[in-house]
Amino acid sequence: MNAKFIRALPLGVMLLFSPFFAKADTTASLVVVEKDGTIVETPIPDVSRIDFDTFSFSVLSKDGNSEKYDYDSVKRIEFGSTSGIALPSKDVRLAVWPTVTSSTLNVTGTEANDMIYVFGLNGTQEISVTASDDVNVIDVSGLAAGHYVVKAGNTSVRFIKK
Numbered sequence: 001m002n003a004k005f006i007r008a009l010p011l012g013v014m015l016l017f018s019p020f021f022a023k024a025d026t027t028a029s030l031v032v033v034e035k036d037g038t039i040v041e042t043p044i045p046d047v048s049r050i051d052f053d054t055f056s057f058s059v060l061s062k063d064g065n066s067e068k069y070d071y072d073s074v075k076r077i078e079f080g081s082t083s084g085i086a087l088p089s090k091d092v093r094l095a096v097w098p099t100v101t102s103s104t105l106n107v108t109g110t111e112a113n114d115m116i117y118v119f120g121l122n123g124t125q126e127i128s129v130t131a132s133d134d135v136n137v138i139d140v141s142g143l144a145a146g147h148y149v150v151k152a153g154n155t156s157v158r159f160i161k162k
Helices: 003-007 011-016
Strands: 029-034 039-043 047-052 056-061 066-070 074-080 095-097 104-108 115-120 125-130 136-139 146-152 155-161
Touching (some): 029 066, 104 146
Antiparallel strands (some): 029 039, 029 074, 047 056, 056 066, 104 136, 115 125, 146 155
16 A cells, blocks of 8 residues: 555545544544643544654644644544543543453453453454443453453453463
8 A cells, every 4th residue: 555645544534433423423523632731623624634644643624724743742632522522432441350361350440331342352352241340250261362352441451361
């Protein structure tokens, strides 16, 4: 694939991969949160494209303006809004132990009815359970030995099945 094509992806292609836009919302924004606490919010309809370079990226507006950000100064990029619109999935403070196990895995940091998933490193979902209480015990004895990822909300934790 052409390197220039990868660096200048149209915004529509990028949004295709953003789970936020599964729900249409005309007030959505591209939110850049910088390490110094500065938050820059650009309405999605105003964004023409985002160009990625080796050490920085630029947000190009439809009016021709460009805002450049160095990767070292950016904490995170979100597709959402800082103006009170809730993102569809919440930030979960997930704790998983033991991180090396042959039988069961303990998971905390979820609320009742949250979904907890176990994925293989190839991306295959191996287990899904509905959280029922503070400590959720997941039987992983049926999994093949290897590395796996536990995911709840936006948080993922790796563990090893012996």
